[in-house]
Amino acid sequence: MKLRTTMAAFALAALLPTTVVACGADDATTLTTSSSSATGSTGTTGTAGEPPAGGPGGEGGPGGVDPSSVTTEEELVALIQSAYGEAQLGLHRGHQPVQDVLDEVLTISHDELHVRMEEQGQNLATVAEDIGVDPQALVDALVESWSPAIDDLLEAGTITEEEADGYREALEEAFTFKVTWDGSEETPTFSGLEA
Incomplete structure (x- = not known):
């Protein structure tokens, strides 16, 4: 029984x-x-x-696209949009590749990051500055970690060199927003390069 x-x-x-x-x-x-x-x-x-949640392979996180699975320009646009983050979810969360970069560059535990952001109200830029890391170094590392998606589309002939440069700029803008977000600004919408 x-x-x-x-x-x-x-x-x-x-x-x-x-x-x-x-x-x-x-x-x-x-x-x-x-x-x-x-x-x-x-x-x-x-x-x-x-x-x-997440893109193909489940690596994206909340609302995300997996950077290693991008094969079309539409997926690249979605990837860059997801780089802005979702304020209601907390900007330190999302894609595992983002968390991997945060772990590597900030060198603090995930729990300490929670305390700093949720209890102390710090954004990623402030966390970086507090531990002696230039916030731009964090932005650069995040951009570098996702740039292979752009490089792959360029190599495949899906986008031109000029478009690749534009997407890199858009990716840097998105990650700069994520790192410096003050808690009040609405998340921008990225719908592709301007013609």
């Missing part, structure tokens, strides 16, 4: 949606993950039925 009860509990748990709160998130950023053992499928949706 005990075995049947345990098995029933596992089966029920596999079928019911599980609520997962994004890193330090409030109710507005709660993600719902559902898993079905009958079909072997899993899925993640954002608040209010938004599409799954």
